[in-house]
Amino acid sequence: MIDETDIRPEKEHYFELLAQQVIKNLQKRKMNGQYVADRNQAVSAVLDMIPPGVVVARGDSLSLEQIGLLPEIIKRDRNKLIDPFRTDGDGHWTDTPEVRERMMRESFFADIMVTSTNAVTLDGKLVSIDGNGNRVAAMIYGPGKLILVAGVNKIVKDVNEALERIHGYAAGVNATRHLLKHNDEIFRDLPCVKTGGCVDCRHEWRICNYTVIIEGALPKHKGRIHVVLVGEELGI
Numbered sequence: 001m002i003d004e005t006d007i008r009p010e011k012e013h014y015f016e017l018l019a020q021q022v023i024k025n026l027q028k029r030k031m032n033g034q035y036v037a038d039r040n041q042a043v044s045a046v047l048d049m050i051p052p053g054v055v056v057a058r059g060d061s062l063s064l065e066q067i068g069l070l071p072e073i074i075k076r077d078r079n080k081l082i083d084p085f086r087t088d089g090d091g092h093w094t095d096t097p098e099v100r101e102r103m104m105r106e107s108f109f110a111d112i113m114v115t116s117t118n119a120v121t122l123d124g125k126l127v128s129i130d131g132n133g134n135r136v137a138a139m140i141y142g143p144g145k146l147i148l149v150a151g152v153n154k155i156v157k158d159v160n161e162a163l164e165r166i167h168g169y170a171a172g173v174n175a176t177r178h179l180l181k182h183n184d185e186i187f188r189d190l191p192c193v194k195t196g197g198c199v200d201c202r203h204e205w206r207i208c209n210y211t212v213i214i215e216g217a218l219p220k221h222k223g224r225i226h227v228v229l230v231g232e233e234l235g236i
């Protein structure tokens, strides 16, 4: 007997088709992409791309936390991991602001950076917004290899839809995440946290100061960026 109420297979089919379209267009922009069905396959795919001995840096990314990549890198014990976003389990940052800042700068010289992007357009552009800028700056010209893990929920039609998604939803939810999970009171008064909507604010702790749209790479950087699209909802 079939379960008429379970449309997971239909959705998986739909999102895989979308992902294949994105991957084709990433390749036209000299970036690589691959589709994996779930978070376990995503972890395996990323680990396969990290050779022994290389230095790995991570950017702030809920998607990485959700797939459980970082514990696997640590457990495997083959790579130095630069992680400015370690917490003590109760949401407090493990390292002081000064140490975290230094690690963010060290990340530029890592061999590989793993993080996520805020949106992926159907025509293969990567749209990311930072408050601090460490992630998006390193994405552009930092480590020699950039591995991005993104759930299919981040696939959007175009850059306009990406920016609407980020300002209208992701930025506020991310700021609220840091408020609730990391005790970052600085974000409490952001308009998007208080009202759910973006007013293009000038708040001193505005979480979306740096907008980066990656549209491609020079031939010498062909394949530097690798996007793992996961057939699940991940991140914000």
Ligand code: SF4
Pocket: 166, 167, 168, 171, 172, 190, 191, 192, 193, 197, 198, 199, 200, 201, 202, 203, 205, 206, 207, 208
């Ligand atoms: S501009 Fe201000 S209100 Fe809008 S998403 Fe960014 S921080 Fe929130």
